Structures are given as C-alpha cells and as structure tokens.
Amino acid sequence: MTRVFPEQLSAHLNNGLRRYYLLVGNDPLLHQESQQSVLAAARLQGFNEHHSFVIDQHTDWDSLFSACQAMSLFSQRQVFTLQLPDNGPNATQAAQLVVLLSLIHDDLLLIIHASKITKAQENSAWYKALLENSLLITCHTPDHQQLPRWVQQRCRAMSLEIDDPSLRLLCYYYEGNLLALSQALERLFLLWPDGVLTLPRVEEAVYDAAVFTPYHWIDALLAGKSKRALHVLKQLQLEDHEPIILLRTLQREIMILLDVQAKPIDARRATMDKLRVWQNRRQLYTSALQRLDRIRLRQIVHHLAALEIAVKKDFSAECWPALHSLSVLICQPQFPIGLYHV
Secondary structure, rough: OOOEEEHHHHHHHHOOOOOOOEEEOOOOOHHHHHHHHHHHHHOOOOEEHHHEOOOOOOOHHHHHHHHOOOOOOOOOEEEEEEOOOOOOOOOOHHHHHHHHHHHHHHHEEEEEEEOOOOOOHHHHHHHHEEEEEEEEEEEOOOOOOOOHHHHHHHHHOOOOOOOOHHHHHHHHHHHHHHHHHHHHHHHHHEEEEEOOOOOHHHHHOOOOOOOOOOHHHHHHHHHHHHHHHHHHHHHHHHHHOHHHHHHHHHHHHHHHHHHHHHOOOOHHHHHHOOOOOHHHHHHHHHHHHHHHEEEEHEEEEHHHHHHHHHHHOOOOOHEEEHHHHHHHHOOOOOOOOHOOOO
C-alpha cells in the first residue's frame, strides 16, 4: 500500500487509477477534496456512477453486494464510497468488508473513509485485502509546524503570492481549521485580483477561527511557549471547554514529568517507553524537564488540586484567570509560583 499526502494525490492519479483508495485522518476538508480528486479522475475513465454507504448497524449489506454484482454489458463503471465508524468496524462489519472486497473488479472502484487505522485494524483481514493495488491518503490536519508549508502550497496552486508576516498571521488565526483557512484564501483571492497578499490586506479579511484541543495547550506548556499557550487557552475558553478536563489533562502530564524526572538521565528513555509517551512528543518532555525541577513540579500539582476543588465548587469563571497565570508560570519558571492564589 502506497502512502501519500493529499497534495501528492494528483500526481499519482495522473499515473492511473488504483482499485482502492483509503482516506485516513481527522480533517473533513482533506477528506472531501481528496475524494473529489479521485472521483474526477475516475470519471475520465468511465466511472460515471457513484454510490455512498455509511458502515454502521443499519448498513444494508445485501444491497451493497447486489450493486457490486449487478453488472451487464450496458452498465457503467461504478465508484463506491464507504464511511467507516470512528472506532473502526466491529467484528461483524469487518467480516462483511472482506466479502465486499472479494467482489470488487475492474469496473468497480472503492473509496474508504476512516478517522484512524489502529494496529489491530492493520492486522485484520479486510485491511490486508487492501494492500495490493491501493493508495492510502493521509488526511490529518497539519500541526502548527506543518501548516505554513500547507498554506504556501495552497497559495501556489491559487497563484497567490504571500509574504512571511501574512503567512504567520493566517496560521495563527486558522490553526486546526483548514476549511475556514481555505475559505479565507478564496476570499482574499477575490478581494485582491493582483494575487499579492500583504499583512495589511490579510488583516482586513481574516478573523480568529483556530480550532484547538487541550493537547495543543499542553504541548505549548511543555515547550515553554507562553504566548502560544495563552492564545490556545483563550480559544478553549471561548469554545466553552470544561476547565476540569484541562486540569486533569495537565495533571496527567505533570505526573508523567515527575515520574521521568525521578529517574537517572540514562533511564529516562526506558521510563518514557513504559509510560507510553509518543516518540514525537518526547522532545517536549525533555524541554520541560530542563526548565522545571522537582519542587516546581510538585507545586504545580498542588495548585492544580486547589483549582480542581474550586471548579467543583462552581467557581469555573474564576478558574480561567488562574489557568492563564499557571500557564505563564509553567512556561517561565523564573517567576515565583506564589504569585497567584486560587
């Protein structure tokens, strides 16, 4: 199975169609645009019928199987689109998928949407049946490090010239929300026919539409980026995220830091393995441990406990300023932690 990013899909489609296309990731815009690209290429090859199915407890498998087999001399080539459940197919659905894949032939093309593929699913019979003559398209939302590259590629495709300040502003405002970002670029394309995007022009047309999760906040704290952490926290507050979830998420990370910090430096890698810390996040933990000693980490735990008690007493509104203060103190430990009180 070949793996590509959405921006690489067109080149692969120009080299001919695969029988199976597996779109995996959490970004709806990348799913939608990747599917549109496959369908457009398929129509050029005579695949003029398109049928969509959602795989759940109500799926009419008999109708799906019949559609695969209802081919005649005058039938058109067909594309089937399947949307898998968020947690993947259960045992019954997986067995039915194996049957379906056995029915796919040269006049059928299959597009499968999945939010993720687990290790267990990679070892399943239905997934292994896809390995030959398939293309996996990674449709995950770019993180803040990858997003500038995505915006630059999008601008090139739209014949837009963008300077660095404008690029940074768009990424800052629209991180995590590719749909809003693509709409902003389309709006800028219409507003400025010369295709030149400068900071004053971009500032007139954009608004803050970033979509964050608590883990964006956590990563900024671990990295010591106070400005970014406060921006993310502000957005989480505007989106009415539960403070208790933020507190417990941060508490879990601080406890991991305490566990790792307690071990000798040469044993910390094994400790992270045991605690199942992802490889791509380990540098964040290392960075945090260079700033935060054991005394500071324990103080943070005590403050988190006090904040959780305050939230449970329905003082959620007062919790947000405290979270802002705590964010600064985690990122910039030169300030004394006694500066704020719950």
